[in-house]
Amino acid sequence: MSESSIAIRSLMTRERSAVSLIFLANGFLIGSWAPKIPEFASRLGLDESELGLMILCFGIGSLCAMALVGVAIARNGSQQVVRILAAIATPSLLVLTLAPSIWSAALVLFALGALIGGMDVAMNANAVEVEKQERRAIMSSCHGFWSLGGVLGAALGGLLISVFGVFTHSLLVSLLTAIMVAFAWPRVLADPTTAPADAAHHPKDPARPRGLSGLGATVWLTGIICLIMMTPEGAILDWGALYMRQELGASPAMSGLAFGAFSAAMAMMRFMGDLVRDRFGAVRTFRVSSLLAILGLSLAGMAPSPAWAIAGFAITGLGLANTVPIAFSAAGNLPGLPRGLAISVVTFMGYSGILFAPSIIGFIAEHTGFAVIYLSLTVLIALAIGFSGITRHADRPTGS
Structure with missing residues (x-):
């Protein structure tokens, strides 16, 4: 094994690769939602103002979860919280695609926002713990993976929707997200559940x-x-x-x-x-x-x-x-x-x-x-x- 490959493996540890994948999955879900918006509005017959209210449901859900998840992390650690939220969020776009009415879609969007927002808090908390363990900065690259996930989700979304339709797109997004989460699951850092002195x-x-x-x-x-x-x-x-x-x-x-x-x-x-x-x-x-x-x-x-x-x-x-x-x-x-x-x-x-x-x-x-x-x-x-x-x-x- 070459010195360069050894150096790369020492930089990308199990715990760092896991939290990076969680950031990638979170960004991928958000990026995949963007190209679905026109079809979503057309299917439910929403005008611009109604669509704006729908998107606001997503934002309110995110902020509500962000305000509450910190308490769960303080009690249980970020590992457990980020795993649960990532697993539940995985099929969320598929559920949204199947929502039959405006009210059900609004509830799913609120839940989707809460899951994405809660994941955001938990994965950032876990990245901090990985930084502490490895005694070096990793947060910026984690956010880089989030940005990369958003770009991939948006770019693939438009192509998949045009070729296969919105349902197959949502199914594939859920499958790809599940693969990311499954690979990260056993590697997520088990952080302490009590704050140090x-x-x-x-x-x-x-x-x-x-x-x-x-x-x-x-x-x-x-x-x-x-x-x-x-x-x-x-x-x-x-x-x-x-x-x-x-x-x-x-x-x-x-x-x-x-x-x-x-x-x-x-x-x-x-x-x-x-x-x-x-x-x-x-x-x-x-x-x-x-x-x-x-x-x-x-x-x-x-x-x-x-x-x-x-x-x-x-x-x-x-x-x-x-x-x-x-x-x-x-x-x-x-x-x-x-x-x-x-x-x-x-x-x-x-x-x-x-x-x-x-x-x-x-x-x-x-x-x-x-x-x-x-x-x-x-x-x-x-x-x-x-x-x-x-x-x-x-x-x-x-x-x-």
């Missing part, structure tokens, strides 16, 4: 959280950082193409490259992010990444042409790629809090930025235009840099 590691931490009734300023500030860093992603996903067409005169084909360039750059950087963080530390990586995101959003907001805006969105993706994984790692290592609870809170706050901020942005943009929005987001990111010292907790696994 972390106070000794951080005796001078003034914002040390002390339990559910007093989470502490550090938890909320970490959640605010996630909220700030995930809001631009929602702004580009929902409004990037419209900005390109309405304000920069881009063609329909080119306008679609706004989020494409952003997501491709983000996925690429996430697979490099762990090495960067281990080399330079979480705080420095977070700050430099944030400055890169500010540069990208500024370029997109002041772009004289669609090509410049696409370049700006790509740079933004490079910058934002590692900020949220760092914040999740920091949340998972906050001292004095039941295991998984901080990640639950931070995930809830962060994903609110993707689910609800775009609606507010759309309302404001009616009066200001999207260029002003993207430039204004740089101010929020600068605010997050001011709180970035909190991300030092993400380095704990490599230094403990």
Whole structure:
């Protein structure tokens, strides 16, 4: 066996491969849902507003689960929670395809959102435990696998639906997801179910959280950082193409490259992010990444042409790629809090930025235009840099 193959095997341990597969499966399910939306709306006779309410059911389900799963992780550990949620989520798109009415479909979408959101909290908590065990960063690459799963789900979904139809597509998605979950199942790290005495590691931490009734300023500030860093992603996903067409005169084909360039750059950087963080530390990586995101959003907001805006969105993706994984790692290592609870809170706050901020942005943009929005987001990111010292907790696994 060559030295390079030995090095690769030492990097991709059983536990790391398992949690990476869970991230891949979660992203694959979400990506596979996207190409089903037109057929879903047509089959149930939904107009745009009704479809929007349906999608809102998914979002509400996600946030409800994110707020509750942390308690289950604190009691039972992330291994058991992530296994159960992944197993139940596996056939969810097939169940949604068979939903016979609007009300049943709304309930299934709420459940699907809850399963996906709950998995998100549990798999991030498990990734933190793997980081602690291996004493190195893995969170960014895990999120890279999530991005990869989303791309694969969306790309394969359109092809499978056009060739085989929606039912066969859902069946194949469930089968592929089951294979991922089955391979990961025996390898998921069995983390401790009781929180360690972390106070000794951080005796001078003034914002040390002390339990559910007093989470502490550090938890909320970490959640605010996630909220700030995930809001631009929602702004580009929902409004990037419209900005390109309405304000920069881009063609329909080119306008679609706004989020494409952003997501491709983000996925690429996430697979490099762990090495960067281990080399330079979480705080420095977070700050430099944030400055890169500010540069990208500024370029997109002041772009004289669609090509410049696409370049700006790509740079933004490079910058934002590692900020949220760092914040999740920091949340998972906050001292004095039941295991998984901080990640639950931070995930809830962060994903609110993707689910609800775009609606507010759309309302404001009616009066200001999207260029002003993207430039204004740089101010929020600068605010997050001011709180970035909190991300030092993400380095704990490599230094403990």
